[in-house]
Amino acid sequence: MHPSTVLVTGGTGFVGAHTTRELLDAGHEVVVTDVDDDARRLEKLGVDDVTVLRLDVTDAMAVVRTIRETGASHVIHLGAVTSLIARQHPRLAVEVNVTGTNNILEAARVLDDQVERVVWSSTMAVYAPAAKYDHRPVTEDDLVYPASIYGATKAFCEHQARLYSEAFGVSTVGLRPTSVYGPFNNPDFLASESTEVRSHRSPSGRLAGLFARAAQERPVSMTVHGGEMDWIYVTDVARLFVAAAFAPESDLSRHVYNAASGHVASVETIADLIREFRPDAALDLTVEGESAYVSRIDNAAARQDLGFAPEYDLRSGVEAYLNAIRTDQGLSTVSE
Numbered sequence: 001m002h003p004s005t006v007l008v009t010g011g012t013g014f015v016g017a018h019t020t021r022e023l024l025d026a027g028h029e030v031v032v033t034d035v036d037d038d039a040r041r042l043e044k045l046g047v048d049d050v051t052v053l054r055l056d057v058t059d060a061m062a063v064v065r066t067i068r069e070t071g072a073s074h075v076i077h078l079g080a081v082t083s084l085i086a087r088q089h090p091r092l093a094v095e096v097n098v099t100g101t102n103n104i105l106e107a108a109r110v111l112d113d114q115v116e117r118v119v120w121s122s123t124m125a126v127y128a129p130a131a132k133y134d135h136r137p138v139t140e141d142d143l144v145y146p147a148s149i150y151g152a153t154k155a156f157c158e159h160q161a162r163l164y165s166e167a168f169g170v171s172t173v174g175l176r177p178t179s180v181y182g183p184f185n186n187p188d189f190l191a192s193e194s195t196e197v198r199s200h201r202s203p204s205g206r207l208a209g210l211f212a213r214a215a216q217e218r219p220v221s222m223t224v225h226g227g228e229m230d231w232i233y234v235t236d237v238a239r240l241f242v243a244a245a246f247a248p249e250s251d252l253s254r255h256v257y258n259a260a261s262g263h264v265a266s267v268e269t270i271a272d273l274i275r276e277f278r279p280d281a282a283l284d285l286t287v288e289g290e291s292a293y294v295s296r297i298d299n300a301a302a303r304q305d306l307g308f309a310p311e312y313d314l315r316s317g318v319e320a321y322l323n324a325i326r327t328d329q330g331l332s333t334v335s336e
Contacts, residue, residue: 004116005029006245007072009057009104010079011050014185015121015177017041018238019076020050026242031070034079040187044328055079057100064107067115074245077104077120084205086150097153098160105164105172117171119244122158122256124178124230125151130294137296140176140258147292162255173244174256175237178297181207181317182234183324207267210283214274215325219282224267225291231270232261233312233320243306251305260297261310263317273318277334 006023010016011032023030024047032042033055042050055066057079067075079100086093101120108115127138128145146152157174164170185208206222213220240259271283302308312320323333 003027003029004073004246005031005071006074006076007031007033007067007070008076008078009033009055009100010077012036012039012041012052013078014041014182015180015234015237015241016076016078017045017047017184018182018234019078019241021045021047022235022238022242023076024050031072033066041184044184044187057103058095060103060106063103064110067107068111071114073114073116075104075108075115075118076241076245077101077118078241080121081150081153083123083125083148083150086148086153090149093149093153097150098156101157102160105161105170108170108172109164109168112169115170117173117245118161119173119175119241120157120161121241122154122174122176123151124176124258124260124293124297126155126158126176127151127294127297129292130227130296133294135296137298138258138294139298140254140256140301158256165255171249172255173247173252175240175244175259175302176256176297177237177259178230178232178261179204179207179293180234180237181211181231182321183211183328185234186212207270210267210271211274211321212325214278214281214283215322216329216331217278217280219284221284221286223286223288225289226266226287227291228264228266228269228295229291229293230260230262230264230295230297231314231317232259232263232310233317235320236261236310236312239311240302240306240308243308247306253305254301257302257306258297258299259302259308260299261312262297262299263310263314264295265314270314270318273315274322276315277319277322 012034081093081096161172
């Protein structure tokens with residue numbers, strides 16, 4: 001793999017910051033763009049040698065200009081409105097997720113002599129609830145029938161990305177991450193004095209509050225959905241985005257891949273793992289309702305085409321997550 005210039009939209013975000021670090025570790029030059037300049041996640045990950053530019057992906061001309069002027073040969077597009085914001089502001093979700101992704105694809109079409117590939121983030125939320133599949137593992141070819149505005153925006157993006165590839169020759173790879181967990185999903189949780197994690201947050205968001213408080217030996221109370229989910233450690237998903245950016249075109253059998261670890265568990269099970277490392281952790285969980293997400297997702301295509309092999313199982317992921325927070329806060333690791 002030759003060093004390249006990679007532009008990462010949403011690069012100060014959770015997955016974006018970890019992906020940036022993986023790219024830098026692989027020797028690439030990285031340009032981070034985002035709608036704000038909150039670089040706390042990058043700083044906590046030890047990334048201090050990267051250019052951070054303000055970019056609103058809904059501004060078509062700014063997208064083209066930024067990609068052209070940075071000379072980026074690859075774009076990893078992670079800038080998007082989250083599922084929580086999409087529920088509150090559906091029109092904004094369409095503008096950012098659908099139009100923003102179109103602007104990235106259109107820039108790649110216009111700058112076809114420069115941009116070699118666009119990798120972008122879809123979501124497991126494009127799938128229907130698990131009952132639609134009789135609770136069996138779903139593949140990329142299974143029914144796409146999102147139950148949320150967020151999932152619907154991403155499903156549309158899958159179609160437009162495929163058509164840009166087929167009609168205009170833009171090389172695109174989409175990934176459907178499951179529930180991503182790991183350090184510094186929400187840095188605000190590290191400083192918060194509240195013991196309660198609000199139930200309306202996404203599964204990964206609620207888990208961030210759980211880990212932030214447990215790692216710092218503070219009590220936490222939260223409501224969780226029942227049932228199991230596929231949990232993928234953030235470093236694993238970041239490495240998968242990098243692999244997708246540089247996989248030979250001849251190795252790709254599809255335009256979108258499941259980004260699942262195969263490690264399925266309930267939040268209660270993860271809490272039990274936390275207690276193994278922090279026996280005195282005061283974790284008060286209330287189970288309410290069932291998760292609307294599919295839990296069993298087939299990752300065979302990503303393993304075959306992209307060489308995906310998750311490094312972290314649930315136990316090692318929980319340990320790494322706790323240790324990252326404790327190290328950041330000047331505390332001893334759970335292994336010491």
